[in-house]
Amino acid sequence: MEGPEPAEGEHILNLSRLGLDNLNLEQISDERRKEVQQLLLPDNRLVVLPPAVAAFTQLSLLDISNSTTAYIGEEILGLTRLKTLLAKNNRLDEFSLPKEMGSMKLEVLNLSGNQFEEIPSQLLQIQTLKTLSMGGNRLKSIPAEIENMISLEFLYLGGNFISHIPPELANLPYLSCLVLCDNRIQSVPPQLAQVHSLRSLSLHNNLLTYLPREILSLVHLQELSLRGNPLVVRFVRDLIYTPPTLLEMAGRTIKSRGIPYSPWELPGNLVRYLDLASKCPNPKCGGVYFDSCVRQIKFVDFCGKYRLPLMHYLCSPECSSPCSSVSSQSESDSEDEAMAAARRMQKVLLG
Known part of the structure; x- marks a missing residue:
């Protein structure tokens, strides 16, 4: 050896x-x-x-x-x-x-x-x-x-x-x-x-x-x-929407109109359901959604050079977001926040 x-x-x-x-x-x-x-x-x-x-x-x-x-x-x-x-x-x-x-x-x-x-x-x-x-x-x-x-x-x-x-x-x-x-x-x-x-x-x-x-x-x-x-x-845009159920429509009405509810008035499972409401990201819309929403691609600028497609949810097809168009020059408050967060990234290796 x-x-x-x-x-x-x-x-x-x-x-x-x-x-x-x-x-x-x-x-x-x-x-x-x-x-x-x-x-x-x-x-x-x-x-x-x-x-x-x-x-x-x-x-x-x-x-x-x-x-x-x-x-x-x-x-x-x-x-x-x-x-x-x-x-x-x-x-x-x-x-x-x-x-x-x-x-x-x-x-x-x-x-x-x-x-x-x-x-x-x-x-x-x-x-x-x-x-x-x-x-x-x-x-x-x-x-x-x-x-x-x-x-x-x-x-x-x-x-x-x-x-x-x-x-x-x-x-x-x-x-x-x-x-x-x-x-x-x-x-x-x-x-x-x-x-x-x-x-x-x-x-x-x-x-x-x-x-x-x-x-x-x-x-x-x-x-x-x-x-x-x-x-x-290549950037891909998508639109998928399932109509809301009667349960969701009732839940949306309660949340959007600010109707009060409590565990003493509703079964526990309905209270938990109502607490899961998601606010629509469109600043011009005061609506909410639960299980039914529009899934879209939202484009966000990264480092001032790239437009990165991010998943974006809306409460309905009629709720058009100012961020939904790639060529749109107007930016909502939510997009400003997204871009600010994007600028925190020191390296985005796309190329």
């Missing part, structure tokens, strides 16, 4: 780029194994994570990238101090990880460039995880249980086959960077605007034709990448 590369420090053991399928970790002294905090094993031929890794009890970082690894056994569960696991560009899939991996205290996990078709359920249980990278896999969806990863700050899922963004992403209180580029996403849920910690949102090379108006409330967003979407290549 060829000797290991010189250590970069007493706490680092670098056995990378040896191209070996057996690193003979058992030959390393017990004393040395107990002092190593970073074990670097990339660019080898480790089909299975060597069981001897379990003896490196002080590990905080383990790198097995580019090693054709197809299976990680339960020995990794004994690495109770492990914070960072790098295993990109291997042959791992959802059956390659130990079932109890959710009990680990990982903070950084990089599984990009593997063969995952779904995010393993045990990973969704790691509440200490701050960074999850699974780009370049075969993922078709993001499970709603992603909301359980309450410490997540960086989520990279670019280069997959994802078509839907679950609204549960809005329940991640510390998410600051979300990368969903090079997927098949057709729409962005308005709930995403609730992630006020979001600084960077990468959506380029998807199938987006519009963004929800709520996206402008992301006041801390510094980078929004949209190039390679139909909304950049």
Whole structure:
């Protein structure tokens, strides 16, 4: 066996780029194994994570990238101090990880460039995880249980086959960077605007034709990448309207005329329904809507250069908004507010 590369420090053991399928970790002294905090094993031929890794009890970082690894056994569960696991560009899939991996205290996990078709359920249980990278896999969806990863700050899922963004992403209180580029996403849920910690949102090379108006409330967003979407290549306008039900018509009348109501006069379900009324954004209209509304594309200037199509809702087809025309020079108060919010963005990568 060829000797290991010189250590970069007493706490680092670098056995990378040896191209070996057996690193003979058992030959390393017990004393040395107990002092190593970073074990670097990339660019080898480790089909299975060597069981001897379990003896490196002080590990905080383990790198097995580019090693054709197809299976990680339960020995990794004994690495109770492990914070960072790098295993990109291997042959791992959802059956390659130990079932109890959710009990680990990982903070950084990089599984990009593997063969995952779904995010393993045990990973969704790691509440200490701050960074999850699974780009370049075969993922078709993001499970709603992603909301359980309450410490997540960086989520990279670019280069997959994802078509839907679950609204549960809005329940991640510390998410600051979300990368969903090079997927098949057709729409962005308005709930995403609730992630006020979001600084960077990468959506380029998807199938987006519009963004929800709520996206402008992301006041801390510094980078929004949209190039390679139909909304950049060509602007599409849409009009969809379903006539209101009798329940909605009654609700609209009560709300628009200011008729008082209370839980002592109406059943609880009707009170809750009335409390869900949305105000029409047209400043010339005092109406409200519940389930029935006109869905239109509203164009908003970004950075004084681009006109970005945002989803816009009106209470009826007759309620024409001054913002509905691309060529209109008059701007309502609501559009002024939207443009002010848009100018907060430091980078809008459309080209």
